[in-house]
Amino acid sequence: MPNTDSLPWLQRLPPALLALGAQIMALLAVATAAIVLRESAGLPLPAWIALAGLAAALVSRWLALPGWWQLINLTFVPLLWLTLQSAIDPVWFLAGFALLAVTSLGAIRGRVPLYLSSPRAATALAARLPKHAHLLDLGCGLGGPLARLSTLRPDARLDGVEAAPLNWLIARLRLSGRARIRLGNLWDTDLSGHDLVYAYLSPAAMPRLWQKASSEMRPGSQLISNTFAIPGVAPDEVVELNDLSHARLLIWRMR
Ligand SMILES: C[S@@+](CC[C@H](N)C(=O)[O-])C[C@H]1O[C@@H](n2cnc3c(N)ncnc32)[C@H](O)[C@@H]1O
Known part of the structure; x- marks a missing residue:
């Protein structure tokens, strides 16, 4: 064929x-x-x-x-x-389209839709985070992982960046005073100041994410991807989350 x-x-x-x-x-x-x-x-x-x-x-x-x-x-x-x-009144279709547009801008442009980490992902991140570390959630969605981290690890400095306006607004309101949530593009976000960068994106984003992380992240910092592997780059560690979606965290220690 x-x-x-x-x-x-x-x-x-x-x-x-x-x-x-x-x-x-x-x-x-x-x-x-x-x-x-x-x-x-x-x-x-x-x-x-x-x-x-x-x-x-x-x-x-x-x-x-x-x-x-x-x-x-x-x-x-x-x-x-x-x-x-x-x-069915056509207004419902317009409303559905508008909702998709404000929650899934990233999916349309970068092939990264919105789906949420399980609470176990944030618990595993909290356990790996060094004292007083600085964590960034790339594409932080509705802010779920950051909200849980802010409770489990009040010593940590938490940042998120999100491209879809409605997701950003929800995360920002939810995390007010607990994390800094920026409306913007993850590809324009500097990774050099973070001890741990968390990404739950999509297979399409991973090769470019590795290039960016390798050139910007400091030696000793960690890149952690929920579920999605980087083609040709074996993780240093894999943590099974045993959650409903059988997700796992893939961890790379930057050199
Ligand atoms: C799979 S969701 C993960 C959400 C959250 N990190 C979590 O684990 O629950 C990916 C998020 O990345 C956002 N996103 C996609 N492309 C992006 C980009 N270029 N810049 C910033 N955010 C982006 C999407 O809008 C979506 O909210």
């Missing part, structure tokens, strides 16, 4: 853009077939809708998109059609 190995420029495009391209190609193909064959094929509208979903999934597969993108494209047009049959 052809895939993006034979078309290297495709590999450089964000998967969301490829998925959109697959959806448009499939819709155009099925709409053209529907117009040309409408009389002879004799298919009812729901069958054309199902075909559009199937075609989008096949194009996504041809583009070597991950399985969950294929599933999204398979169901997108059929679900859209079903939704249009219902009497």
